[in-house]
Amino acid sequence: MLNEKDVLEAVRRRVEERGEAAKLGPPDAVQITWHSLLEGEVVRSIETRTEEKQLRYGHVDLSDRPEYDTLARYRVALPKDLTKTQSLTLVRRGSVTERSCDCGNGKTLCPRCQGRGDLPCEAFTTCAACRDSGSCLHCEGTGRRINQDPRDHKPGDERVTCRQCGAEDAACPTCSGQGRTTCSTCEGRGTRGCPDCDRTGTVTHERCEGTGRTVTWIEGTISRQPLIEKIKHPKAGVPYLAWEGARESGTWRRTDLTHKDTLPTDLASGFRNLVQPHLEPRKGEIARRATFRYLRLARAVVPQHPHRVYYVFPTDTSPQVFVLPSRQRTWQIGAALLGGLAMLYLLLLLLP
Numbered sequence: 001m002l003n004e005k006d007v008l009e010a011v012r013r014r015v016e017e018r019g020e021a022a023k024l025g026p027p028d029a030v031q032i033t034w035h036s037l038l039e040g041e042v043v044r045s046i047e048t049r050t051e052e053k054q055l056r057y058g059h060v061d062l063s064d065r066p067e068y069d070t071l072a073r074y075r076v077a078l079p080k081d082l083t084k085t086q087s088l089t090l091v092r093r094g095s096v097t098e099r100s101c102d103c104g105n106g107k108t109l110c111p112r113c114q115g116r117g118d119l120p121c122e123a124f125t126t127c128a129a130c131r132d133s134g135s136c137l138h139c140e141g142t143g144r145r146i147n148q149d150p151r152d153h154k155p156g157d158e159r160v161t162c163r164q165c166g167a168e169d170a171a172c173p174t175c176s177g178q179g180r181t182t183c184s185t186c187e188g189r190g191t192r193g194c195p196d197c198d199r200t201g202t203v204t205h206e207r208c209e210g211t212g213r214t215v216t217w218i219e220g221t222i223s224r225q226p227l228i229e230k231i232k233h234p235k236a237g238v239p240y241l242a243w244e245g246a247r248e249s250g251t252w253r254r255t256d257l258t259h260k261d262t263l264p265t266d267l268a269s270g271f272r273n274l275v276q277p278h279l280e281p282r283k284g285e286i287a288r289r290a291t292f293r294y295l296r297l298a299r300a301v302v303p304q305h306p307h308r309v310y311y312v313f314p315t316d317t318s319p320q321v322f323v324l325p326s327r328q329r330t331w332q333i334g335a336a337l338l339g340g341l342a343m344l345y346l347l348l349l350l351l352p
C-alpha cells in the first residue's frame, strides 16, 4: 500500500521528468485524497426446501427417489460449483398411499351414450325417390284416396301397386307408396349400438389409465440457485482512465474467501468496511465464495499545475503516475472545442 511520502515522491519525479520543475518550481504543497478501489464478485448458493402433496392416477414408481423424515434435516453435500443450479426431488418416508380411483374399476360411463350402450337412430327416412313426384298418385301415402281425379304419371315414370291404398300403377317403386324407407342402420328399430363403448356403456377411465388406482405422497424438493453479486467501489468519482490504468498495471491485493473464512486481519480498515456488508449471509445461503481485489489510489493536486490531476497507484516496481486534465481543464478544452465548432459553423454559413 502506498503512503503519502511515496505519492509525493512519485509526483515530484514525474514533474521533474517532464522538465517542468525548472519552469514552475518543484511542487511545494500537494493535496492528496485517497480512493479505495474495490472490485470483486460474491457467488452464493441459495437453497430452498419445499414440501407439496402430490396425486397421480395409475401406478407411479417412486423407488428411485431418496426418502426423508424431516426435510429440513436432510443432508445434501454442498455444491462444488456454486454457479450451478441444483434440484433434488424426494419422498417423505411412509407418505405414499395407494387408493382406488373415484371410478372404482378403471371404467367410466361412456360420455357419448351416457351409459345406455346405444344411441337413438331415425327408424325411417323420407323416400329420396318420390320426394317431388308423390309417393302414390291416389293417396299420397295416407291410404285414403284423397285425389279423386289422379293425374296420369308421366311416361317413363314407373309406378307400382300402392301398399297403402291398393291402387294399381300409382305408387313409387322405391317405397311402394309409403313415402319413406326403413333406415338400413337400425333396420327400423330406432336405436343403434354406440360405437364408442361397443355397446357396453362404459369406457376406460383415461386419468387412471384403466388401473382404478391413485397414488398420493408428500414430495420434498431441495433446490439451489446461484446468486452472483458483482462489486465495484466506488461507483463514481474516479475517472474511467485512471481506473483502467490501475486495473492494467497496478498491484492489487487479492482476497479469496469461502463462507467459512473471516476477513484477513491485515486488511486495511477502509477496505474492511467496504467488504464487510457484502459478506452478510443472505436468506437461504448455504455456501459462499467471495473474490476481492483492492487498491488504494491517490489523487494528487499540485497548486502550480491546476490544470492537471495526478493519479498514483502502486505497481510491482515503483508507484505509477497517471496524469489527467483537471475537471476545470476539461471544461476549458470542451468549451474551446465547442467554440471551434461554432466558428466552423459560422464560416460554413458565410461561405458563398
Ligand SMILES: [Zn+2]
Pocket: 136, 137, 138, 139, 140, 141, 142, 143, 162, 163, 164, 165, 166, 167, 170, 171, 177
Ligand atoms: Zn296409395
Ligand SMILES: [Zn+2]
Pocket: 127, 128, 129, 130, 131, 135, 172, 173, 174, 175, 176, 177, 178, 179, 180
Ligand atoms: Zn317413394
Ligand SMILES: [Zn+2]
Pocket: 121, 122, 123, 124, 183, 184, 185, 186, 187, 188, 189, 190, 191
Ligand atoms: Zn336408424
Ligand SMILES: [Zn+2]
Pocket: 110, 111, 112, 113, 114, 115, 116, 117, 118, 194, 195, 196, 197, 198, 199, 200, 201, 202
Ligand atoms: Zn357408449
Ligand SMILES: [Zn+2]
Pocket: 101, 102, 103, 104, 105, 106, 107, 205, 207, 208, 209, 210, 211, 212, 213
Ligand atoms: Zn379411474
